[in-house]
Amino acid sequence: GAVVSQHPSWVICKSGTSVKIECRSLDFQATTMFWYRQFPKQSLMLMATSNEGSKATYEQGVEKDKFLINHASLTLSTLTVTSAHPEDSSFYICSARGHNEQFFGPGTRLTVL
Amino acid sequence: RKEVEQDPGPFNVPEGATVAFNCTYSNSASQSFFWYRQDCRKEPKLLMSVYSSGNEDGRFTAQLNRASQYISLLIRDSKLSDSATYLCVVNSNNDMRFGAGTRLTVKP
Numbered sequence: 001g002a003v004v005s006q007h008p009s010w011v012i013c014k015s016g017t018s019v020k021i022e023c024r025s026l027d028f029q030a031t032t033m034f035w036y037r038q039f040p041k042q043s044l045m046l047m048a049t050s051n052e053g054s055k056a057t058y059e060q061g062v063e064k065d066k067f068l069i070n071h072a073s074l075t076l077s078t079l080t081v082t083s084a085h086p087e088d089s090s091f092y093i094c095s096a097r098g099h100n101e102q103f104f105g106p107g108t109r110l111t112v113l
Numbered sequence: 114r115k116e117v118e119q120d121p122g123p124f125n126v127p128e129g130a131t132v133a134f135n136c137t138y139s140n141s142a143s144q145s146f147f148w149y150r151q152d153c154r155k156e157p158k159l160l161m162s163v164y165s166s167g168n169e170d171g172r173f174t175a176q177l178n179r180a181s182q183y184i185s186l187l188i189r190d191s192k193l194s195d196s197a198t199y200l201c202v203v204n205s206n207n208d209m210r211f212g213a214g215t216r217l218t219v220k221p
Contacts, residue, residue, distance in 0.1 A: 032207065043200070043213040044157065093156050095209075102147075102202075102209055104156040 006105035023094030030096035119212035136201030
């Protein structure tokens with residue numbers, strides 16, 4: 001089946017640094033990718049919808065200047081957490097729609113010290 | 114009201130038990146429905162789609178009631194490997210909304 005990869009799988013950083021997470025669809029083209037965040041024992045929360053070649057659509061309450069999304073090609077979307085703080089520590093998961101199914105990346109666990 | 118609501122769980126059942134999960138959704142215009150399974154610290158994976166006519170895949174049966182905006186998942190003869198969190202997912206115009214998940218633990 002279709003595969004979505006994420007890199008890195010985990011990252012630990014100091015407060016105030018920026019972290020970039022890559023999401024790639026490996027065997028299909030995805031005009032739309034989605035970024036989710038999941039805190040421990042909570043559901044996945046949609047952060048934004050990433051559209052190839054245009055600006056991302058952010059959910060209410062998600063700061064677009066803090067969570068920068070770039071969808072430069074049909075197979076790559078990136079999420080940059082700028083000036084990360086401990087409260088940004090979470091599990092970030094991307095997904096892409098292909099073959100009439102939504103496929104998820106393996107997730108990136110971010111820990112901000 | 115949350116867009117997608119699920120039984121909070123956790124469900125702790127013995128092997129071989131039958132367990133049912135329920136889910137309700139608020140958007141009556143929702144178009145497609147799914148159950149996903151998420152193992153600890155992993156990404157969600159599609160378990161099965163849910164159709165109005167009901168559908169079955171081995172030990173798993175999913176039902177949809179559009180009038181009541183209700184979705185269910187039934188697991189028969191549960192196995193230890195069924196232990197996971199089950200997520201109810203509702204899709205409206207390619208906007209997928211997740212329930213909080215119901216945690217299932219199957220014990221020997």
